[in-house]
Amino acid sequence: MASRQSEISEVLDRRSEAIRVKDLELLLSFYAPDVIYFDIVPPLQYVGSAALRGRFQEWFDGPIGQDIHHLTVETSGDLAITSMLIRAGGALKNGPTVDRWVRSTSTFRRSSDSWQITHEHVSLPVNLETGTVPPDLTP
Incomplete structure (x- = not known):
């Protein structure tokens, strides 16, 4: 049986692949129906998978890339918490x-x-001080 940490890592890898191939249904399958999602763009939060569907449909026009780095996974029973850095790239719809x-x-x-x-x-x-995102930050 796989460890909980490896199970979570596998879910995240499959989610990244769903993003790469733009499989919206597969991508949404990794999120609970009552998910709460805080994004880098307004609004303050997206609540529920229907709201998240709308957000994900807005993402990218062209190819999407997402690579996970510095993943940490903590588990306790049927709960897990992850933190990671993600290198995201692609052509935005706008x-x-x-x-x-x-x-x-x-x-x-x-x-x-x-999971x-x-x-x-x-x-x-x-x-x-400037209200801007530093463009050259890397891990």
Whole structure:
């Protein structure tokens, strides 16, 4: 039997692949129906898989890339918490191409034989003096 940490890592790898191939249904299957999602763009939160579906449909026009780095996984029973750095890139629907590092923290709940994300928080570091995201930050 796989360890809980490796199970979570596998879920995240499969989620990254769903993003790469733009399989919206597969991507949403990794999120609980009552997920709470904090993104780097407004609104303050997306609540529920229907709201998340709308957000994910807005993402990228062209190819999408997402690589996970510095993953940490903590588990206790049927709950897990992860933190990671993600290198995300692709062509946005509104035109520009992005290649940036984001920070992400997620909580998971296991039900029957699968893990689902119940909460996700994605953020960018901001220079508080200028209100801008430093463009050259790398791990």
